[in-house]
Amino acid sequence: MAAAFSDALARAARQHGWQGWDREAIEVEVPANAEHGDYATSVAMRLAKTLRRPPREIAGAIKDQLDLRPPLASADVAGNGFVNVRLDVAWLRGQVDAIIADGADYGRSETLRGKHIQVEFVSANPTGPLTLANARGGPLGDVLSSVLRFAGADVQREYYVEDGGTQVKRFGESVAIRYRQLFGEETPVPQDAYPGEYVTEIAAQIKEKHGDLYRTLTLEEQGRVFAPMAIDWVVADAQRVTRKFGITFDSWFKQSSFLESGYFAKTMEELRRRGCLVDRDGAVWFETSEARALDREGEEGWVVIRSNGDPTYLGTDIAYHRLCLEERGIDLKINVWGANTHYHLLQMKIALPALGIAEDRWSVVLYQYVRFLHEGVLQRMGRRTGLFLMLEDVLEAVGKDATRFLLLQRGADSQLDFDFELAVQQSNDNPVYYVQYAHARIASIFRTAAERGITPDGADLSALATPAEHALIKLCLRFPELLADIVGHRGAHLLTGYALELAGAFHGFYRDHRVVSDDVTVSKARLRLVQAVQVTLRQTLGLLGVSAPDSM
RNA sequence: GGGCCGUUAGCUCAGUGGAUCAGAGCAUCCGCCUUCUAAGCGGAAAGUCGCGGGUCCGAUUCCCGCACGGCCCGCCA
The missing domain is CATH 3.30.1360.70 (Arginyl tRNA synthetase N-terminal domain)
Structure with a gap:
């Protein structure tokens, strides 16, 4: 146009x-x-x-x-x-056939053909089960991935497992404390230890498998031994729960892999070669004029390797992004991050170009944090505070389809407050059913038509003469345009709005237009029309990762 | 002190990189099931699109300032 x-x-x-x-x-x-x-x-x-x-x-x-x-x-x-x-009305009617002919390919395009895109999302700290806070990135990243793939890109969904940091050490030691307690030892639980029953559960599993094998070790040694086992437990749990959420990752990439391979060290050498690193107080700092400009006071720069030799989050993230973009053949990396990382994002925007990585090769979808109602008060979810709503509990209570739809109805930028009781109570009012119902209704119409021996075959589409019928076709035709908008950085949540609009248009049409009637000519044409609507609904729900039932 | 995000109907939130944009769902009220599923449809009521400036033929939308809310500014991630 x-x-x-x-x-x-x-x-x-x-x-x-x-x-x-x-x-x-x-x-x-x-x-x-x-x-x-x-x-x-x-x-x-x-x-x-x-x-x-x-x-x-x-x-x-x-x-x-x-x-x-x-x-x-x-x-x-x-x-x-x-x-x-x-x-042109004749052309418009003809599109009904075109949409049905495309079927499962309706909306598919080649605009991103040949482009390797990695979407990295969820990537929660591997120190505990997934919460609703981490989960918000799930549908956002998953649906964006689906849309990009549908536009021809070669998309990789990646879950980054940060198994190398200080928090992981603390996690291992938290398990060790529980392990000792299982043997009746009086071991105090420090303030910064991880709370939560799963920590004890992991300890119990270790005890069951290895008995008292590790009892003679110091707490620190136990922590070092237990941490990888605990990480494996958490990763396996995350795999199970994300699958339940309808998400399948193509890779679960461990941070430890490039720490051990020496790639992190090589990246730091490269930064040093480019004059971006400064040694001070035993630590290694990233310091450039751009970094100084970001921090107002700032001659300090940012630590990338601590004085104890451990890399920082920023340090490893620089290496991780470089690895993706320079060694793993990825043209574009899209991260879906929570809003608390926005400062980190600004740091990365300075650090990556310092390595010669073009700015347009990675972007970030920043979503606002999910808060939830706890004892009548809005709380920020945090594993370290012990206050959180488990994703799995929400999925059990509200359902996969409704949870995905709920999380995708808001833009990433908008704040999301979640009231668990209300969500369970209202799950029957969830708009997702409105959309699914439209799909099921069409299936039902076809069942009725089949009983009466009416098929859409050989339909004369010129029988589609009312404005409502034309409006339905036009709305179906908006689907490919919408996908182009989403590819152009408009946000995956637009799909839910579209699904509701199309379902609403169909429900209105249904009320005013009898599809299966004694008039065979009109019946055939309308069957064809609702078939096109059904295809479009199925495509939309498919990209949303929501099921399209034939009956409800 | 600085930065990022938000502020739209009673509630939860869409929307528009300017006009022909004031929207949906829930909640409230009134109608519609001997005919393809009423998990639906139609109607009523409801907002100076946070406030103040600016640019323009035109601003809910863009720019600046302010207020309020959330988040961030660590040798945590």
């Missing part, structure tokens, strides 16, 4: 000798009011100043140059200078 306007503008400009315009000024919109056509552009008003012509004159010239062949039927100038166009 933009191309049609753009070509018409180019021809009009040539004809009238206009100078100084550019194609970027073209914006196509779908008017809310059907009387204003199917598509419209306000480009004439935008160009009025540059071209020094009245908007209506420009609009008229563009209108005259529009190629009025299907899919376009007519164009007119309205308001202060809008160009409105209408779609």
Whole structure:
């Protein structure tokens, strides 16, 4: 559509000798009011100043140059200078067949063909089971991945297991404390130890498997031995729960792998070679003029290797991103991160270019943290505070489909407060059922049609004559455009809004239009129409990772 | 002190990189099931799109300032 306007503008400009315009000024919109056509552009008003012509004159010239062949039927100038166009009805009806023919490929494109994209999400600290806080990144990353893959990209879903940090040490020692307690030892639990029953459960498993084998070790030694076992337990648990959430990761990538392989050290050498590192107080600091500019006071820079020799989160993350983008053949890395990492994000935006990695090769979807109602008070979830809502409990109580839909109805930027009791209570009111019901209703219509021996075969689509029928087709046609929007960084949550809109349009149509009736011609055509709607709904739900039932 | 995000109907939140954009669901009220599933449909009521400036033919949308809420500024991640 933009191309049609753009070509018409180019021809009009040539004809009238206009100078100084550019194609970027073209914006196509779908008017809310059907009387204003199917598509419209306000480009004439935008160009009025540059071209020094009245908007209506420009609009008229563009209108005259529009190629009025299907899919376009007519164009007119309205308001202060809008160009409105209408779609050719015969062409529109024909799209019903096209959508059904595409079937499971409807909406698929090749725009990202050949591009290797990694989407890294969830990646919770491997020190405990997944909570609803980590989980918000799940549907966001999973659905974005699906959409990118549908647009032709080679997408890898990655779960990054940060098994090398200080928190992991603490986790191992927390398990050790429980291990000792299982043998009746009076071991005090320090403030910063991990709470939660799973810690004891892991300790019990170790006891069961190895007995008192490790009893003679010091707490620190026990922690070192237990940490990898505990990590394995947590990773296996995360794999189980994410699968329950409808997410399958292509890789579970451990931080320890590139610490042990020496890649981290090599990356630090490279930073040093580029003059970005400074040794101070026994630690190694990242320090460049850009880093100083970010920190207002800042001559300090940021520690990448602690004085005890351990790398910091920033240090390992620099190496991890470099590894992905320079060694693993990934063209674009997209991280889905919680809002508390925004400062880290700014640091990374300075550190990666310092290694010569182009800024446009990675981006971050930052989502606001999930808070939840605990004893009537909104609380921030945190494993270290011991306050959290387990993802698995929510999935059990609310269901996979409803949870995914719920989390995807809001944009990543919007704050999300979760009331567990309310969610359970309202799960029957969840909008996801509204959408699924539309799909099931269509399936039911087909069952009725089959009973009466009516099939959509050989339908004459010209029987689709009402505005509501045409509106349904137009709405189905928006699906590919929506996917293009999402690929263009618009956010996966738009899919839920679209699903609701399409389901709503169908429910309204259903009320006013009998599909299976004595009029076989109309019945066949309408069966064909609702089939196209069903295909589009199924495609939308499929990308959302929500099931599309045939009956409810 | 600095930074990131938010502020839209009673509640929970969509939306628009400017016009033909004031939206959905829930909650409230009124109607609709001998006919393809009422997990549905139609209607009513409900908002100066946080406040103040600015740019413009036009601002809920863009810019600046302010207020309020959340988050962040560690040799934690």
